[in-house]
Amino acid sequence: MSIDKETVVKVARLACLDMSEDELARVGPQINGILKWMEQLNEVDTEGVEPLANVVNIDLKLRADEVTDGDCSKAVLANAPEETQGFFVVPKVVEQEG
Numbered sequence: 001m002s003i004d005k006e007t008v009v010k011v012a013r014l015a016c017l018d019m020s021e022d023e024l025a026r027v028g029p030q031i032n033g034i035l036k037w038m039e040q041l042n043e044v045d046t047e048g049v050e051p052l053a054n055v056v057n058i059d060l061k062l063r064a065d066e067v068t069d070g071d072c073s074k075a076v077l078a079n080a081p082e083e084t085q086g087f088f089v090v091p092k093v094v095e096q097e098g
Contacts, residue, residue: 001039002032 004013008028012019019027054060073086082089 001035003028003035 005024005028008031008039009019011031012024012027017044077083077086077088
């Protein structure tokens with residue numbers, strides 16, 4: 001799989017990146033190299049391989065999930081322009097197409 005310049009332009013636009021022609025020419029081959037590497041990784045047989053969270057077989061020390069300070073939500077919400085039911089009110093940022 002490889003991508004052309006038009007696809008790079010589209011991805012840059014979707015990511016809100018303003019890229020010059022030189023940058024577009026440089027980024028295209030880099031993305032193609034990444035895609036080629038991903039295709040190569042997809043060929044690796046991972047059947048029966050357990051997911052690895054740590055390269056060293058050690059257990060992490062866990063601490064108790066306790067509130068040690070805080071309980072100051074009213075003071076924090078006092079700085080908010082708008083709050084409701086103990087939560088910040090923020091503007092909607094994602095619109096769903098119907």
